[in-house]
Amino acid sequence: MLDRIPKRDIFAWNALIRARLADRKPSEAILIYCQMLLRGVNADNHTFPRILNAARLGGAFFSGRQVHGHVLKLGLGSDDFVVTALVSMYGDLDGPCSARKILDGSSRRNPVSWTLLMGMYSDQEKPNLALKVFYEMAAAGVPLDSVALATALGASGRLRSVLDGKKIHDLARKSGLELHPLVANVLVKMYFDCEVPGDARALFDRMPAKDMVSWTTVISGAVHTGAFNEGLKLFRELCAEGRKPDHFTVSSVLPACARMSASRHGREIHGYTIRHGVGAGLPAVQNALMDMFVKSGRLESAQKIFFQMAEKDVVSWTVMIMGYSLHGRGEDGVKLFREMERDPAGVAPDAAAYYAVLHACHTACMVEQGRFFFGRIRKPGVEHVALLAGLLARAGKFEAARTFVEKRRMEDRPEVLRAVLDGCRIHRNLPMGKRTAEKLAELEPLNAENYVLLSNIHAAGGRWGSVEGLRRTIRDMGLRTKQACSWIEVGGKFHVFRVGDVFHPRSVRIRWELDRMMEKMREEGLSLDADFSLHDVDEERESIPAGHSELLAIAFGLISTPVGAVIRVTKNLRLCRSCHASAKHISWLTGRDILLKDPLRFHHFRDGECSCRDLW
DNA sequence: TTAGGGTTAG
Structure with a gap:
């Protein structure tokens, strides 16, 4: 084919390169580019973005830089599309600073390359730098289009900065893009992320055209901010409008059923997924269903889904292991973890999976197994330490628990202390319980629960004077205990x-x-x-x-x-x-x-x- | 014939 391409037909060369890219064969795309050069054909403004993308996707930084040289030689260094591809290539293969240099060397009027840079910072969990780029961009007079606004709003949400969010909301309003479908959806998510659900909901209600992403965002936002009933209500409203929730929507609303143990609603949604074939074979949906069943007390239903799943991912296993443990079947949870390790599909346990198996050891009081699994965690978090410390304590090994926690330098972590305290409660170890509860109250003086725990211990020892004193403390500090x-x-x-x-x-x-x-x-x-x-x-x-x-x-x-x-x-x-x-x-x-x-x-x-x- | 963006599960 190559030999039959007329020499000047750059269009045909571009098409060939595009085909290689569509097949996800970036190195072959670059080979075709080389053939083209050998035949003395000059690349154009359509070739370069593709070849730069090929270099980026193939991780070929050296080739990418050579192509950059070609760009400059042919005088295409100020083409918007070429600059964008350069920014993207340098950013991915050499980091945002490198991308920044390209941007600064360009005309700087193109919002797309600015947005790319913003996105890079946001993806690297540096939303504050993303916002800095956005404000610079605004100050430089670059047009702020919907995608730029959406990206900046996403960064504000990640930063949980409602101040920035509102500023950008204002800019969106001024440019008439506030209710643009993309911008409005991200605005709603931003307000939820910043824990201002009222503003999120108000904007959602004002949206003239709500697509499925809008509904999913508002439902997921409600559920994440603890408004489980609200989430369910929205889901029902959506169905009542005759719309068809998709797998995203379903996976967003299911955790609300799980958290409320709303078995009936959860089963209705399960029925919906079966009737409409939503989420069949999709781990996100199946896992959410399993978790809902586990948490609404229907372990058998969760098991049924689990064993029918063709492709289980690490979340599927974790949900089921945790399910056994929550229902008092720690041994079965540990067994399942072992099975996961033997599974030919080769699912590697992550931190949450180890959390689940430690939880199962805790439930079954399997001390040696717990120690064994803990030893395999690459970077144990405080939640893992708390589980093992709690396991040792509930097995009555208080001295071992103490040395373990001290070795890990976690003796001042409330989660850990609470776990140890629970063992003291079970074994009625009053002296250690008292010390632990006092420390807890020192660490978190504003948490009324801690005084309740401490007063429980005094009550167990019949020290009613101390109990009365603690009640006064709670009252004087203006704290409130949770009502059962x-x-x-x-x-x-x-x-x-x-x-x-x-x-x-x-x-x-x-x-x-x-x-x-x-x-x-x-x-x-x-x-x-x-x-x-x-x-x-x-x-x-x-x-x-x-x-x-x-x-x-x-x-x-x-x-x-x-x-x-x-x-x-x-x-x-x-x-x-x-x-x-x-x-x-x-x-x-x-x-x-x-x-x-x-x-x-x-x-x-x-x-x-x-x-x-x-x-x- | 070419670029940047939004919703999901433990």
Whole structure:
């Protein structure tokens, strides 16, 4: 073919080069360019961008620089397209500073090359430098088009700088691009990233044309800022408009179902993905579905998806390992991790996968395995250290936990201290518990939870004076402890209960049921631990007779679901020993399975036993 | 015949 190309037909040469690039064969594109030079054909303004791209994609910096020489020789150094390709080549192969030099040597009027430079800084996690480029560009009078504005807004979001975001928003407004589809979408994301969901939502509502990216952005933003219900509502609105959510949208809304344990909504969306073939074979969607099932207490459904997945990635394995662990099946989690390592598909564990397997070791109290996996983590994070320290502590190896943490120089990290403290609670190691809790309170004086933990320890030791003192501290500092609440989904509706609540329409009947259970427990001589709890003890002492929120929710479940149905309750705080014991007894007395989710794990109560083996 | 951009999962 080459020999039959008429000498001057640069168009044909360009087409050949383009074809090689489309086939992703950059080195062959460069070879064709060389043939062209050998035949004495001069490249033009269409050839250079392609050849420079070929050099960039093939990592051929030396060739790229030679081509740069050709550009200068042929006097094409000020062509906008050529400059852009040069900026891109130098940036990718030699870094942004190098790209910057090209830009400075050009006419500097082309927004595309400026935007490229901005994007490079943004991709390298240097959004502040990206913004610097943007402001320079604006000051130099370069036209700010939609892509330039969008890129700068993306950088503001990454920097979480609403100040910059608003400035750029203003510029967009002045140039009439505020509601441009691209700009508006990025503006919405920027406001979410800067944690100003109100502004994000207001802009979304004003958008005249919302595409699927707009909807996905607002749903994902709502979910990430904790507005789970809002996310679900938006998703329903979208469907009600007759639009078809795609795999991005579905993967954005599923975490809301997971976080709320909204099993019914999650199952509806699962149905939607099956009916519309959305996300079949896409790990992002399948993994989000699995996670939703794990977190809404349906481990079997998650397993079913997992074992049917043709291509599992590291997230799929991690979700499933974590799923086993959260449901009290640590051994199965460790087994699955081993299986992943043996898998011929060759998935390499990352930091999160190691977190999951350590979590499984923690759940199963497998100390040696935990040590082994920890040793394999290349750069253990504080979350890994906290898990292993917690594992040692819950196994009663307090001295080992202490030396391990000190060796890692993490004795001042609240996450680690909290993990160790949990072991102290389980083993009722009051002296070490007290020291640990005091340190925690010193490190985070504004976190009311810490004083609650400390006061729990004083309460366990009967030091009510100290308990009272801590309550005063909390009050004087103007802090507030979290109020416990539990909820249960019945008939697609959430029923929320607080301690001693009497506001539910069926309150009297609930109370009666709970009293009946307590009475039965007494008859059967079942003991109810008083405890070393995780609640505000004073609240607890006052409210035991009225019933903790989880017991109210369980009692409501007993009277409002069919005999034999599993009762699924979620609680915003961790259970106390007395409620844990009551739930065990209730499962035995009624023959019901009770699935209670607290912020850290699931408790499966059946026949008077709990899946956590009382280690929690 | 040529360039820069936006939404997803642990």
